[in-house]
Amino acid sequence: MRIRARFTKLGRVRWTSHRDVARMWERALRRGRVPVAYTEGFTPRPQLSFGLALPTGCESVAEYLDIALDSALEPADLAREVGSMLPDGVDVVAAGVLEPGTNSLQEDVSSCLWEIHVPRVAPEDLDVAIERALDAPTLPIRRERKGRDVVDDLRPSVLALSCAGPDAGGALLRAELGTRPRGVRPSELAQALGVELGLARRTCQWIERDGSRWEPLMVDPSGITVPWERAS
Amino acid sequence: MTSLWPRIEPLLAQVTKPARYIGGELGARRPSHGPERVAWLLLYPDTYEIGLPNQGLQILYEILNERDDAVAERAYAPWTDMEAAMRAASVPLFSLEGSTAAGEFDVLAFNLSAELTYTNVLNMIDLAGVPVRGDQRDPSHPVVVAGGHCAFNPEPLADFVDAFVLGDGEEAVGDLTEVIGVWKRSGGARHDLLRSLAGVPGVYVPSCYEAHFDGGRLTGVTPRYAGVPKRVEKRTIADLGEWPYPKQQLVPLIEVVHDRLNVEVFRGCTRGCRFCQAGMITRPVRERPAEQVDQMVRDGLDRTGYDEVTLTSLSSADFSGIGEVVSKVINDPECSGQVSVSLPSLRVDAFTVGLAAEIQKVRRTGLTFAPEGGTWRMRQVINKLIREEDLYAAVDAAFSQGWRRVKLYFLIGLPTETDEDVLGITRLAGACADIGRRYHPNVTVTASVGGFVPKAHTPFQWFGQNTMEELRRKVGLLKDAARGTRGLTLRWHDPEATAVEGLVSRGDRRMGAVIEHVWRRGGTFQEWSEHFDLDLWTTGLEAAGLDFDDTVYRHRAEDEVLAWDHVSAGLHRDFLWQDFQEALAEHGLEDCRWTPCYDCGACTGLGVEHMVASAVPPAGGSQGTGQDLASGGTVPVRFLERAGSLSAAGGTREGVR
Numbered sequence: 107m108r109i110r111a112r113f114t115k116l117g118r119v120r121w122t123s124h125r126d127v128a129r130m131w132e133r134a135l136r137r138g139r140v141p142v143a144y145t146e147g148f149t150p151r152p153q154l155s156f157g158l159a160l161p162t163g164c165e166s167v168a169e170y171l172d173i174a175l176d177s178a179l180e181p182a183d184l185a186r187e188v189g190s191m192l193p194d195g196v197d198v199v200a201a202g203v204l205e206p207g208t209n210s211l212q213e214d215v216s217s218c219l220w221e222i223h224v225p226r227v228a229p230e231d232l233d234v235a236i237e238r239a240l241d242a243p244t245l246p247i248r249r250e251r252k253g254r255d256v257v258d259d260l261r262p263s264v265l266a267l268s269c270a271g272p273d274a275g276g277a278l279l280r281a282e283l284g285t286r287p288r289g290v291r292p293s294e295l296a297q298a299l300g301v302e303l304g305l306a307r308r309t310c311q312w313i314e315r316d317g318s319r320w321e322p323l324m325v326d327p328s329g330i331t332v333p334w335e336r337a338s
Numbered sequence: 339m340t341s342l343w344p345r346i347e348p349l350l351a352q353v354t355k356p357a358r359y360i361g362g363e364l365g366a367r368r369p370s371h372g373p374e375r376v377a378w379l380l381l382y383p384d385t386y387e388i389g390l391p392n393q394g395l396q397i398l399y400e401i402l403n404e405r406d407d408a409v410a411e412r413a414y415a416p417w418t419d420m421e422a423a424m425r426a427a428s429v430p431l432f433s434l435e436g437s438t439a440a441g442e443f444d445v446l447a448f449n450l451s452a453e454l455t456y457t458n459v460l461n462m463i464d465l466a467g468v469p470v471r472g473d474q475r476d477p478s479h480p481v482v483v484a485g486g487h488c489a490f491n492p493e494p495l496a497d498f499v500d501a502f503v504l505g506d507g508e509e510a511v512g513d514l515t516e517v518i519g520v521w522k523r524s525g526g527a528r529h530d531l532l533r534s535l536a537g538v539p540g541v542y543v544p545s546c547y548e549a550h551f552d553g554g555r556l557t558g559v560t561p562r563y564a565g566v567p568k569r570v571e572k573r574t575i576a577d578l579g580e581w582p583y584p585k586q587q588l589v590p591l592i593e594v595v596h597d598r599l600n601v602e603v604f605r606g607c608t609r610g611c612r613f614c615q616a617g618m619i620t621r622p623v624r625e626r627p628a629e630q631v632d633q634m635v636r637d638g639l640d641r642t643g644y645d646e647v648t649l650t651s652l653s654s655a656d657f658s659g660i661g662e663v664v665s666k667v668i669n670d671p672e673c674s675g676q677v678s679v680s681l682p683s684l685r686v687d688a689f690t691v692g693l694a695a696e697i698q699k700v701r702r703t704g705l706t707f708a709p710e711g712g713t714w715r716m717r718q719v720i721n722k723l724i725r726e727e728d729l730y731a732a733v734d735a736a737f738s739q740g741w742r743r744v745k746l747y748f749l750i751g752l753p754t755e756t757d758e759d760v761l762g763i764t765r766l767a768g769a770c771a772d773i774g775r776r777y778h779p780n781v782t783v784t785a786s787v788g789g790f791v792p793k794a795h796t797p798f799q800w801f802g803q804n805t806m807e808e809l810r811r812k813v814g815l816l817k818d819a820a821r822g823t824r825g826l827t828l829r830w831h832d833p834e835a836t837a838v839e840g841l842v843s844r845g846d847r848r849m850g851a852v853i854e855h856v857w858r859r860g861g862t863f864q865e866w867s868e869h870f871d872l873d874l875w876t877t878g879l880e881a882a883g884l885d886f887d888d889t890v891y892r893h894r895a896e897d898e899v900l901a902w903d904h905v906s907a908g909l910h911r912d913f914l915w916q917d918f919q920e921a922l923a924e925h926g927l928e929d930c931r932w933t934p935c936y937d938c939g940a941c942t943g944l945g946v947e948h949m950v951a952s953a954v955p956p957a958g959g960s961q962g963t964g965q966d967l968a969s970g971g972t973v974p975v976r977f978l979e980r981a982g983s984l985s986a987a988g989g990t991r992e993g994v995r
Contacts, residue, residue, distance in 0.1 A: 121356040122591045133643030163351055
C-alpha cells in the first residue's frame with residue numbers, strides 16, 4: 107500500500123534543504139511508528155519518494171511525498187500521527203491512498219505554480235518586464251555547471267507569468283513554470299526578468315494528463331489554510 | 339531581550355548552509371528570561387555541524403534550563419561567509435533560540451575541545467561586541483567562562499577568558515549561577531565577581547593569579563590575593579547515575595557529525611595510554627548503571643526517531659555488561675531490526691569484533707581499530723598493550739564476518755620512536771590487508787597517521803614534540819613504504835597543524851599574544867585545512883619573542899615549572915613522571931580497574947572511587963592481551979551491584995580470556 111501526503115514548508119524551516127526534509131520525514135515516521143516498507147539488501151532504506159526538489163530558501167504549501175507501507179493504515183491516521191512529529195512549519199495538510207500503478211511524482215508532475223515577492227519594484231514595472239519576457243523568443247541565463255559557464259534557455263519552461271499587484275514594498279509575481287526539459291528555479295526566473303528575488307512560495311504542482319490538469323492529490327483547497335505572514 | 343531575526347533572515351540568502359543559523363532542533367527550549375534568572379549563552383567555537391552534537395554542551399544546556407535561576411541558549415561559530423555578512427550588516431553574534439544578541443547575556447560559556455579553535459573563541463567574543471581582553475571589560479559585559487578538556491592548560495587563553503571550570507561541569511554550573519546571580523543583584527564591580535568566582539571549587543580565574551618569568555622561563559603562577567587557592571582542583575561528579583543527561587538530546591534539522599543518539603555509558607578511563615589526555619584527566623572510571631543505559635537508549639530512540647545509537651565513552655567495549663545492553667537493543671521487537679548500535683574506540687580483540695558483528699547486522703560498513711604504535715616496543719612505551727596477534731585475530735574476525743574496510747589509527751612522533759617503529763605502521767597495516775584478501779579480493783585497510791602532540795597532565799607532558807620537518811620526513815617514509823603495499827591506503831595529518839597544536843596545548847600565558855595576533859589577521863577556523871595559515875602563527879611567535887624550538891620541540895626537565903602546574907586533574911606529578919620513566923624503559927602498565935592501585939591520585943585525592951559493575955576484567959584481559967593479572971593488592975573499586983559497600987576486596991583477581 108502506498109500513501110501520498112501533501113505538506114507545507116513554511117517559515118524558518120525553508121532554509122533547510124530538500125535532503126534535510128527527507129531526513130525529517132524519516133525520523134518522524136519512525137517516531138510515529140508508521141509501518142514504512144524498507145528496501146532489501148545491505149543498507150535497508152525506508153521507501154519514501156519525494157517529488158520535485160524545492161530550492162533551499164523557498165516556501166511551499168504544495169510539497170508531496172509517497173510512502174510505501176508494509177501494512178495498511180488510514181491516511182488520516184498517518185497525517186495525524188506524523189504531523190505532530192514534524193518541525194514547526196512542516197504540516198501535513200492532506201493524505202490519500204494511491205491507486206496501484208500510479209506513476210511517481212517525478213514522472214507525473216509537469217508544472218508548478220509560484221508566488222514570488224519581488225522587492226523594490228512597482229507593479230507597472232514588473233508588468234513591463236513580464237511582457238518583455240513572454241514576447242522574447244529565448245530567455246537565456248548564464249549559470250555554472252561543473253565549473254563551466256553554460257547558457258540555458260528558460261523560455262520553453264516559462265508557461266505563464268503575471269503580476270498580482272503590489273506586495274509589501276514591491277510586487278507579487280505569479281508564475282507557472284514547467285518541469286521539462288528541466289525545472290526552473292525562482293532565482294533563475296528572477297535573473298531572466300532582471301528583478302530581485304524575494305520570498306518565493308510554491309503554491310501548486312500540476313499533472314497534465316489528456317489535456318486536463320490534476321493536482322497530485324485531490325483535496326478540498328479550503329482545507330489548507332496558510333497565512334501569508336511568515337510562521338516564524 | 340529583543341529578537342534580531344528580522345535583521346538575520348535577509349543574510350541567510352547570501353550564505354552557504356543557511357540552516358546552521360535557524361535553530362529549531364527537536365529538544366531546543368523556548369528561553370524564558372527574567373531578572374531572577376542568570377542568562378547563559380553556551381558557545382561552541384566551531385561550525386554548527388561540529389558543535390551541535392557536543393554532549394557536554396547539551397548536558398549543561400539541560401541542567402541550566404531546569405533551574406529556576408538560570409536560562410541557557412546556544413550559539414556556534416558562524417562560517418566565514420556568514421561572519422562577513424553579519425559584520426557588513428552590523429549584526430552581532432546571536433543565540434539560536436531567541437535570536438538574542440550575545441552581548442545581552444550574563445555569561446558567555448565556551449566549550450574548549452580543540453586548541454586550534456582558540457582564535458574562533460576570540461572571534462566570537464568580538465562578534466558579541468565584547469572586548470576580547472578580560473581586563474578591558476566592565477560590569478555591563480557578560481562574564482566569559484570556558485570549560486572542557488582544553489581548560490586543563492588554561493594559560494594560552496588567560497587574557498581572554500574570565501574564569502575556567504576544570505573537570506565535570508554538571509555541578510559547577512549551578513555554583514557559578516548562584517555566584518553570578520548574587521553579584522548581579524548586588525550591582526558590584528567586575529573585580530568583586532572575579533574574586534567570588536575564584537572561591538568556587540574547580541574554578542580558575544586567571545586575573546587572580548600572576549605568572550612569573552625569569553629569563554624567558556616560567557617560574558610559577560601564583561595567587562595575587564589571599565583566599566585564592568594556590569592550586570585549583572578539578573570538579574568530579576561521583577555518580578554518573580545521578581546525571582542521566584541529556585534527557586532530550588537535540589535533533590538538528592540539518593546533517594551534523596555524529597548524527598545519531600548518543601548515550602554516555604561511562605566517564606573516565608584507566609587503560610593508561612600515556613599519550614591520551616582524555617584518559618588521564620577524566621579519572622576515575624564512573625559507569626552508568628546498565629538499566630539506566632538501557633532506559634536512556636529506549637527513551638532516546640523513541641523520542642528522536644534516530645535509527646542509530648552510539649554508546650559513548652573512551653573505550654565502550656570495556657563497559658561491564660556491554661553485551662547485555664547491546665543485545666537488548668538489537669533484539670528489541672519495537673526496534674524491529676532497524677536500529678544499529680555503534681561503539682567508538684573499539685578495543686582490539688576478537689571479542690570486540692564479535693560484539694561488532696552482532697550490532698552491525700544492519701549496516702556493516704567499516705571497522706576501526708587504534709593500535710597507535712607500529713611495533714610492540716612502541717606500544718609498550720605508550721602503554722597500548724596490543725600484541726600483533728591480537729590485532730591480526732581482530733582483523734581476521736572482521737574480514738571473515740563480512741567487513742571489507744578496516745581503518746587503523748596510528749601516531750608518529752612518539753617518545754623513543756625509531757624509523758623501524760614508524761615503518762612498523764605500514765608493515766602492520768599491510769599484513770592486515772593480506773589477511774583480508776584471504777576472504778575477499780578487494781579489501782581496503784586505511785592507516786590514518788597523526789602527529790603526536792604532548793598534552794598537559796599526561797606522562798608525556800615533558801616530552802619534546804617532533805619538529806614539523808621530522809614529522810614530514812616520517813610521513814615520507816610511510817608514503818614510500820605504502821606505495822608498494824597492495825590494499826593499503828595511507829592518510830596523514832598535516833605536520834604544520836600538528837606543530838601549531840603543540841604550540842597552544844603546552845603554551846604558557848605568553849601564547850595569548852600569539853593567538854590574538856593570528857585572530858587579528860583573520861586567522862579563524864584554523865582546524866580547517868582551507869583556512870589554516872602557518873605564516874600567521876610564525877609571525878605571531880616572532881612578534882611575541884617566542885619560537886617553536888623552545889615552546890614545542892624542547893624536552894622539559896623534571897623540576898621545570900609547567901604552565902599548568904597550578905591546576906590539577908587530581909593526578910600526582912610524581913606519578914606522571916614515574917610513568918614517563920616507565921615508558922622510556924618500555925614497561926607497560928596494567929589497567930588499575932582490576933589490578934592494584936598505582937596511586938595516580940585521581941581516586942584518593944578526590945575522595946571518589948572507580949565505579950564499575952563487574953569485578954572481573956572484560957574478556958581478553960585488562961588490556962585485551964590476556965596478561966596474567968593474578969597479582970594481589972587493594973583495589974579502590976566500588977561494585978555497583980553491592981550498592982553502598984565500599985568494597986576494596988583484596989586478594990587475587992583472575993583475568994578471563
